[in-house]
Amino acid sequence: MDPESAALHARVRAFADGVAPAHDGFDRLALDIAEFQRQRSPGFARLVDSRGSLLDRVDDIPAVTADVFRVARVATYPPEADCVRFVTSGTTATPGTHPMRTTETYRHLALRAGEAALVSAWSGPRVVVALAPVPTVPLTSSLGFMMRVFMEAWDGRALARDPGGVPFDPLAPERWLASSAGVDINGLRRAAMVASERQEPLLVLATAFALVGLLDALAGAKLPAPKRTVVMVTGGFKGRSREVAPHELRVALAAAFRVPGEQIVGEYGMTELSSQLYEGTLPGGRLAGPAGLFMPPPWLRVTPVDPVTLHPVARGAPGIARFVDLGNVDSAVAVLTEDLVREHDGLVELVGRRRGATPRGCSLAFESLVAVDLGGAP
Amino acid sequence: MTAGGGDRSARIERLLAAARRIADPEDSVGRRARSVLPSSTGLSPAGVEYALVQCLETHPSPGELRALHASVTPVLRAHVLLSANVFVAAHRAIALALSSAAEVEVRASRREPEMAMLLHQASDGVFRLVEELAPLPSDHVWAYGHDATLRTLRGDLPAGVVLHAHGDGMGVAVLRAPTHCHGSHLAATARALAHDVVAFDQRGCLSPRLAIVVGDVDAARDFARALARELASLEETVPRGAMSDDELASQIWYRETLRFVAELFPAGRGAVTLDVAGGVLAVPPGGRIIHLIRAEDPAPVLERLRPVIAAVGVGGPPEVWEAVRAQAPRARVSAIGMMQRPKLDGPVDRRPDPAGEVL
Numbered sequence: 001m002d003p004e005s006a007a008l009h010a011r012v013r014a015f016a017d018g019v020a021p022a023h024d025g026f027d028r029l030a031l032d033i034a035e036f037q038r039q040r041s042p043g044f045a046r047l048v049d050s051r052g053s054l055l056d057r058v059d060d061i062p063a064v065t066a067d068v069f070r071v072a073r074v075a076t077y078p079p080e081a082d083c084v085r086f087v088t089s090g091t092t093a094t095p096g097t098h099p100m101r102t103t104e105t106y107r108h109l110a111l112r113a114g115e116a117a118l119v120s121a122w123s124g125p126r127v128v129v130a131l132a133p134v135p136t137v138p139l140t141s142s143l144g145f146m147m148r149v150f151m152e153a154w155d156g157r158a159l160a161r162d163p164g165g166v167p168f169d170p171l172a173p174e175r176w177l178a179s180s181a182g183v184d185i186n187g188l189r190r191a192a193m194v195a196s197e198r199q200e201p202l203l204v205l206a207t208a209f210a211l212v213g214l215l216d217a218l219a220g221a222k223l224p225a226p227k228r229t230v231v232m233v234t235g236g237f238k239g240r241s242r243e244v245a246p247h248e249l250r251v252a253l254a255a256a257f258r259v260p261g262e263q264i265v266g267e268y269g270m271t272e273l274s275s276q277l278y279e280g281t282l283p284g285g286r287l288a289g290p291a292g293l294f295m296p297p298p299w300l301r302v303t304p305v306d307p308v309t310l311h312p313v314a315r316g317a318p319g320i321a322r323f324v325d326l327g328n329v330d331s332a333v334a335v336l337t338e339d340l341v342r343e344h345d346g347l348v349e350l351v352g353r354r355r356g357a358t359p360r361g362c363s364l365a366f367e368s369l370v371a372v373d374l375g376g377a378p
Numbered sequence: 379m380t381a382g383g384g385d386r387s388a389r390i391e392r393l394l395a396a397a398r399r400i401a402d403p404e405d406s407v408g409r410r411a412r413s414v415l416p417s418s419t420g421l422s423p424a425g426v427e428y429a430l431v432q433c434l435e436t437h438p439s440p441g442e443l444r445a446l447h448a449s450v451t452p453v454l455r456a457h458v459l460l461s462a463n464v465f466v467a468a469h470r471a472i473a474l475a476l477s478s479a480a481e482v483e484v485r486a487s488r489r490e491p492e493m494a495m496l497l498h499q500a501s502d503g504v505f506r507l508v509e510e511l512a513p514l515p516s517d518h519v520w521a522y523g524h525d526a527t528l529r530t531l532r533g534d535l536p537a538g539v540v541l542h543a544h545g546d547g548m549g550v551a552v553l554r555a556p557t558h559c560h561g562s563h564l565a566a567t568a569r570a571l572a573h574d575v576v577a578f579d580q581r582g583c584l585s586p587r588l589a590i591v592v593g594d595v596d597a598a599r600d601f602a603r604a605l606a607r608e609l610a611s612l613e614e615t616v617p618r619g620a621m622s623d624d625e626l627a628s629q630i631w632y633r634e635t636l637r638f639v640a641e642l643f644p645a646g647r648g649a650v651t652l653d654v655a656g657g658v659l660a661v662p663p664g665g666r667i668i669h670l671i672r673a674e675d676p677a678p679v680l681e682r683l684r685p686v687i688a689a690v691g692v693g694g695p696p697e698v699w700e701a702v703r704a705q706a707p708r709a710r711v712s713a714i715g716m717m718q719r720p721k722l723d724g725p726v727d728r729r730p731d732p733a734g735e736v737l
Contacts, residue, residue, distance in 0.1 A: 043637075043638035072658070308623060
């Protein structure tokens with residue numbers, strides 16, 4: 001592995017662990033990663049040159065749009081060194097790809113953020129299941145990867161009342177409880193009962209549309225979940241289920257799992273990033289914040305910017321989200337999305353998606369942007 | 379009057395006379411057009427003038443008119459649903475309906491109603507302007523707009539109506555840029571393409587959004603630079619019109635995306651982007667931004683784009699024209715520089731079935 005990349009990865013992990021030297025703060029790391037990317041990514045170098053940026057201020061790091069991940073390879077190294085290629089799950093014709101040459105930092109950061117938001121209220125092992133399909137081989141879903149990491153780190157045992165002697169299988173079907181056929185309610189009941197019998201917490205990792213499917217299938221029935229159950233809700237509906245407002249979903253899930261609504265915790269992530277944001281609602285957890293507001297971890301900075309000027313908007317005004325993600329060492333440290341957000345004292349409110357320019361008459365929309373070759377040089 | 383009978387030539391002539399008055403800056407109707415169209419279209423006053431003088435079809439040849447009549451089926455009643463993107467398109471849309479029927483009802487675009495009103499006024503009401511279309515079974519409806527709008531329309535119209543739906547599409551230019559191309563020839567081709575881009579601020583389905591440049595990398599770069607210069611120069615005389623915040627945001631998003639994956643040449647308030655590797659097919663959002671794709675052979679690119687190509691502008695030797703006609707057989711093909719001046723010889727977009735679609 002490129003020693004400069006490896007060193008940057010190590011510095012980011014140290015920063016996330018809070019053991020980095022004082023001089024190696026967020027800004028220093030972001031600028032060093034940006035300079036590293038400028039030297040190795042011709043596309044990013046063009047962006048830097050076009051702005052005349054000296055890469056001496058974090059705000060001056062040009063952000064790579066999420067669409068670039070759809071039309072080009074965003075990486076500081078050749079494709080042969082990919083260890084994984086995460087692919088976006090959107091409904092657009094051409095998916096985006098985020099290649100990585102190591103998942104070590106991704107894993108480290110995901111666990112750090114997840115621990116604070118989902119786990120820190122109660123110590124000890126817990127039962128972890130996902131309302132998601134069994135990940136594919138090769139792995140292409142960053143969400144599936146994160147779920148698997150959580151299962152390995154916080155559970156790590158076979159899903160049985162007495163797992164002694166049964167090896168842990170992170171891809172065991174009884175742990176991945178959704179498929180094209182729907183949600184496996186019996187599997188979820190079984191996992192809940194195992195957690196209750198072990199007197200352990202239950203962590204359910206799920207997409208919003210899978211949870212709506214669960215609620216529809218339950219039709220008002222309750223699950224035998226332990227009191228220390230946490231449900232992580234991520235993603236939108238993407239046309240795969242009816243849409244339910246976040247508050248309504250929280251109330252319905254709390255009723256179905258028979259837990260307080262604060263134990264339904266929202267997560268926000270995207271394939272183009274290596275870091276996640278969480279709501280800080282879990283009582284007793286290390287994150288504390290109101291429902292509906294997402295807390296970026298210390299290694300992720302979110303700035304709402306004006307979609308025309310790309311400058312930060314006035315405090316409290318909506319803007320498209322500009323992320324500076326230290327986890328993106330080998331891709332794009334600054335990413336621009338079309339998600340509209342508001343910032344509230346360091347917390348992030350998701351407002352929706354930027355309304356695309358309404359194409360007039362028979363003109364085509366930019367959504368038609370397509371890629372021919374994702375394997376070439378950036 | 380009989381359905382689509384022998385007096386259809388008279389109806390078309392009344393419409394053409396109206397169009398000529400609108401194009402004439404000395405005529406009272408022409409003056410009114412220049413007064414009201416900038417705000418309803420969003421084009422600059424010079425952009426409106428450019429469209430009226432360069433793009434409005436006022437003097438079709440007898441052969442073109444014969445082709446126009448031959449392109450439609452005589453019926454009792456025809457209805458027209460107009461869109462706002464290219465205001466002069468109202469003229470052709472109504473002409474097609476008048477060629478097919480004596481009784482024509484037109485619903486103007488709510489955003490740009492002025493051109494239809496001007497044609498109505500200046501033609502002494504050769505058609506009726508209505509607030510809502512009310513076609514009966516077997517009537518023909520000529521509808522222009524987004525594919526999504528047309529899908530909705532299909533569900534709303536009564537069974538038995540014959541729909542001529544003209545939806546999303548775009549223009550593509552194909553040109554050969556030989557190495558060591560003579561400077562004046564390069565500039566002339568770039569100037570011609572710039573005119574195609576500038577018309578209607580690229581909002582029409584004939585507007586070129588992409589150009590396939592057949593040639594080597596240096597030639598493609600030379601052409602990109604020349605085109606950027608011509609677009610900037612043309613902006614001096616035909617300024618870009620107003621853009622909504624959403625349109626501007628889409629343009630910024632496109633520029634930021636293409637800066638990473640391609641080369642970007644600023645061109646006044648627009649831009650030229652160039653992919654020398656030929657790997658990125660990006661459709662710019664309009665507003666005078668065009669994406670150039672360098673290719674040794676235009677055929678594979680044209681094949682991928684075929685369903686959305688309404689028009690192709692060609693610059694090059696006969697084999698380039700032949701390649702275009704083979705790959706885009708239903709597109710309207712013209713020389714670069716003439717893409718926005720289609721002959722009044724039938725529907726501007728030849729992709730849909732000319733017989734229409736019986737609902």
